[in-house]
Amino acid sequence: MNDPSPLAARRRMIGYAQQDAAREAGVDRRTWGRWERGEATPYAYQLPRLAAVLKISVEELDVLLSRASGSDPRPAPTPAAPSLDDLDTAVADWAGLSPTTEPVRALWITEQDLAMAGQALATFRQFDHTYGARQNAGQVADYIERQLHELQQRPAASSEIAHQRALLTAEFCELAGYQAVDNGEPEKARTYYRRALHLTSVAGDRPYGAYLTAVNLGHLALHCGQPETALRWASAARSAAGTAASPLTRAAIAAVVARANARLQREDEATKLILEAEKLLDRGDADEPAWIRYFTHPYLADEAAHCLHDLGRPPAARGQLVDALHGVGPDRVRRRAIDAALLATTWVASGDLDQACAAGTEAVEYAARTGSGRCVARVTDVLDALRPHADHPAVHELLEFTEAVLPAALTG
Structure with a gap:
């Protein structure tokens, strides 16, 4: 009988039972079964070993996996990146809404899973600081679309862990957006930043959303030669964050508002804001969120x-x-x-x-x-x-x- 799964057909062709193939590939039999049914796809690092088990090239394996999932092996067209006007709407929506209380869809992930992803994020950030974006931007994007996407599909131990996962994904998207700016790809940066901004609402983290709006989107607008937009966004973030944000977060936001005012030749306002940021910096303590401690x-x-x-x-x-x-x-x-x-x-x-x-x-x-x-x-x-x-x-x-x-x- 012909098996409807191309991956299963290849496995049988070389004489492997499903359990044997899974053992050779170093995965659980249930995982292998999900691959054959097109319910999941292997990670990038698993592809060479899987191809060796099936005695085919990675390229041929990609075709089999695409057929198993019923998708075209060719990459899907990239969605159009949001314009600055689109982001302006997103910022306005974010500033006008209260943090969502809607529970994140259930997942079975644990604090240990998030800790491992957090370690990966810290490593990616350090590489970015030292070597620039071109060295690992592709790896960051792949991690988001594969590992983090996989975490999104699994049940979680609690709503708190689900919220932490949303925040961690937002931090990854922030890094990916920053790297896109570094690589001269502002359109891609806008896509990642908009995704990150949405996730801060899912996570219920208003201060981090304010930071993204002012520091990331504000700097992006300055980079694109639009200081008025940068001033509007950073000012909205400053107002929305209020005193609930940590001192370092408020200092970083004030500094971007100062940058926008300076670009517009408003020296008195820029000077006042830099002095305000200095005072806030002096008030920072050990309770600052990890993502702002660099400031x-x-x-x-x-x-x-x-x-x-x-x-x-x-x-x-x-x-x-x-x-x-x-x-x-x-x-x-x-x-x-x-x-x-x-x-x-x-x-x-x-x-x-x-x-x-x-x-x-x-x-x-x-x-x-x-x-x-x-x-x-x-x-x-x-x-x-x-x-x-x-x-x-x-x-x-x-x-x-x-x-x-x-x-x-x-x-x-």
Whole structure:
């Protein structure tokens, strides 16, 4: 009798009973049965071993699995990314609604499952800080669509665990969105951020939703050259969070509102907000959520430096950048590259080419250690500002050094 499952037909062709094939693949027989019935699909890391068991290539296995699930083996078209106007609506909806009390669909997952996923998130974040998004953005996206999707399909031990799962998924989507920005893919970033914002409501975490709205969406709007939108979103987050958010969360939000005001040349308002953020930082304690603990005085100094740069005050910006570079850890390579590039820009604005090239060399060195598109773009901006002075010895040396270690910055 012909078996309707292509995967089962292949297993029988090579002489395996279902239990034997499952044992060789290192999975439970019930898992194998779900694969054959198209009710589940293997993880990416399981595919090579499964293909070896069935004595076929991974590509041939992909076709069998697609047929088993009744889907087309070709990837589905990517949904259109939301526009900034779409996100504006999402922010307005989020700001106007109370946290949902609707229970998340039942799952059988435990605190241990979430702890393992949390460890994976911490590892991905550390890799991102050190090496930039290009190195592991694909792995983060795959983890979201496979491992986290699988967690969504399983029953959970309690509603609290279900809410924690929603928040953890939101944090993964936040990271994926941030990496999309780093890779020059703002459309993909908008998709991930909108998904993360929705999940904060599912998790009932108003402060984290405010953080996403101000820090992630606000910075994205600034990146896209829309400071008015950034100001509107960050201000909405600041109002919605109120005093319920932790001091560090409120400090980070205030810093983005300051950035938007500085871009709009509202110096008094920007200065007031930076001072407010400094006071809030001093009130932070051990009870701060894990996702905001990175925001320290050196990170605020970076935000203040960008404000001062946008306001046309390079000497003051340099003072903040020195604090930022001295305070951020050596493993934060991308942050150090961006701040060194901004420092070089302030020296160009002040007409000191030698100092500009010294800072520019440091920026190139850091950027060459990452796969960060933003770092390359910042270095490119510095080099463009220095090109009119290419006959200056220090500038000539910097251009030669960049060509040797970071040629992408010369063609960006």
